[in-house]
Amino acid sequence: MNKDINSVAVLGSGTMGAGIAALAADNNCKVLLLDISEDAVKKGKERIINEKKPLLSDLKNINNVEIGTFENDFHKIKNYDWICEVVVEEINIKRDIFKKIEEHRNANAIVSSNTSGIPLKDITKDMTEELLKNVCITHFFNPVEVMKLCELIPGEKTNKEIINKLSIFLSKVFNKGVVYGKDTVNFIGNRIGCFFMLKGLHEGKIARSKGISLEEIDSLLSKPIGLPPTGLYGLIDLIGLDVMHSVGKNLATNLPDNDAGLPFTKLPSEEQNLFNNKQLGRKTGGGFYRIKKLDNGKKVKETFDLDNGEWNTFKKIQIEKDLNIILEDSDLGNLVWNVMGSTLLYAADLIPEIADDILNIDRAMRWGFAWQMGPFEIIDKLGPKNVIKKCLDKNQELPKMLQALEKSGNEFFYNENMYLDLDGIYKEISN
Numbered sequence: 001m002n003k004d005i006n007s008v009a010v011l012g013s014g015t016m017g018a019g020i021a022a023l024a025a026d027n028n029c030k031v032l033l034l035d036i037s038e039d040a041v042k043k044g045k046e047r048i049i050n051e052k053k054p055l056l057s058d059l060k061n062i063n064n065v066e067i068g069t070f071e072n073d074f075h076k077i078k079n080y081d082w083i084c085e086v087v088v089e090e091i092n093i094k095r096d097i098f099k100k101i102e103e104h105r106n107a108n109a110i111v112s113s114n115t116s117g118i119p120l121k122d123i124t125k126d127m128t129e130e131l132l133k134n135v136c137i138t139h140f141f142n143p144v145e146v147m148k149l150c151e152l153i154p155g156e157k158t159n160k161e162i163i164n165k166l167s168i169f170l171s172k173v174f175n176k177g178v179v180y181g182k183d184t185v186n187f188i189g190n191r192i193g194c195f196f197m198l199k200g201l202h203e204g205k206i207a208r209s210k211g212i213s214l215e216e217i218d219s220l221l222s223k224p225i226g227l228p229p230t231g232l233y234g235l236i237d238l239i240g241l242d243v244m245h246s247v248g249k250n251l252a253t254n255l256p257d258n259d260a261g262l263p264f265t266k267l268p269s270e271e272q273n274l275f276n277n278k279q280l281g282r283k284t285g286g287g288f289y290r291i292k293k294l295d296n297g298k299k300v301k302e303t304f305d306l307d308n309g310e311w312n313t314f315k316k317i318q319i320e321k322d323l324n325i326i327l328e329d330s331d332l333g334n335l336v337w338n339v340m341g342s343t344l345l346y347a348a349d350l351i352p353e354i355a356d357d358i359l360n361i362d363r364a365m366r367w368g369f370a371w372q373m374g375p376f377e378i379i380d381k382l383g384p385k386n387v388i389k390k391c392l393d394k395n396q397e398l399p400k401m402l403q404a405l406e407k408s409g410n411e412f413f414y415n416e417n418m419y420l421d422l423d424g425i426y427k428e429i430s431n
């Protein structure tokens with residue numbers, strides 16, 4: 001294939017950098033992988049060729065990768081078509097790297113950041129016009145080799161041509177599902193996904209006070225509503241409470257005034273205590289759940305009691321409910337409405353703020369968070385009229401997209417191969 005992008009410089013060789021470098025090397029790109037020290041970049045390379053779980057489909061593709069350090073090898077980026085910054089989520093560190101990129105890159109090179117949520121305008125503030133024309137966000141999801149989503153976010157001055165080039169490259173060469181977002185805090189997937197998690201923790205506290213257990217909450221907020229089996233607490237164990245804590249802080253600073261997520265950016269007191277005690281999740285050997293090894297070598301799963309601080313044997317609970325639980329008027333139904341229902345309404349109010357249309361939002365949640373259906377597909381399945389009725393019954397304001405649907409006189413967001421626009425007009429679904 002005749003590619004516009006044949007070489008990729010990946011700056012940072014941690015979890016995500018190693019994944020992106022491996023993907024590029026596997027697709028016959030010339031790769032430069034740099035990190036803060038020789039030790040760090042060797043670890044990154046080791047991640048790529050790891051004996052147990054290599055990130056390459058063919059180990060000989062490691063020959064496509066040259067490694068080096070920021071200090072000694074930064075100048076080499078001038079020979080690369082795409083420079084992808086993947087260092088820690090710390091704005092000043094990213095800004096320093098960007099300044100160095102501008103010093104050394106070739107004028108035609110595309111530059112991107114893999115930040116999870118820092119707006120591009122903040123990373124590139126006061127940087128040269130030349131850089132601003134060539135820069136965007138390429139937000140891959142973890143693990144890079146597994147997750148289909150890559151969010152592509154242009155800045156205000158980004159040249160359309162580079163977005164087109166990257167979009168073709170990401171979809172045709174990297175086989176990713178590209179979703180277009182706006183340069184707003186946390187972009188699309190994490191904006192909606194973090195609302196679900198943070199609101200979920202606050203609603204979980206209320207549910208626990210009614211005697212609903214963590215296991216019940218997770219078994220409700222998973223299979224019955226088409227979400228992965230980790231549910232809420234299991235998902236946060238996977239991500240880490242430390243990450244949720246800093247996500248919350250970033251949201252508190254950067255969400256617009258009146259955003260429905262603002263009241264939930266702080267962790268509830270019990271989760272804050274876990275954070276303070278460094279009981280962060282799988283990375284620290286346990287968070288809400290843990291696997292305990294017994295003297296006889298057997299392993300048992302345990303659940304943390306957030307209210308009395310004790311570990312109890314995990315109780316497997318299977319709740320035989322389907323998506324309609326969202327509309328059910330019961331303790332369990334209200335919990336699901338308050339967590340998932342409000343996430344659907346939140347998503348339906350974020351057009352055009354975070355994305356132009358429902359298609360980009362639905363794809364982001366399916367491809368990045370492994371939801372079986374995106375928010376608008378879920379609303380269609382429930383019946384938008386039923387969701388509107390529930391909102392009215394609960395005295396909740398209708399979000400923008402539900403208002404647009406009502407006004408248009410249409411019944412559903414999707415109609416065969418068409419989707420409803422904010423203007424209330426059906427548009428054809430593109431690939």
Ligand SMILES: NC(=O)c1ccc[n+]([C@@H]2O[C@H](COP(=O)([O-])OP(=O)(O)OC[C@H]3O[C@@H](n4cnc5c(N)ncnc54)[C@H](O)[C@@H]3O)[C@@H](O)[C@H]2O)c1
Pocket residue numbers: 012013014015016017035036040086087088089090093114115116117139140141142
């Ligand atoms: N891990 C995820 O789930 C995930 C998903 C999507 C996006 N991201 C984003 O990708 C980026 C990298 O995350 P990660 O998970 O790979 O982190 P990581 O901790 O695995 O890797 C961080 C990298 O930054 C380098 N680094 C540390 N301090 C530095 C400094 N002072 N100067 C320059 N480099 C430094 C490290 O050596 C390492 O290469 C972050 O912006 C993160 O928000 C992460």
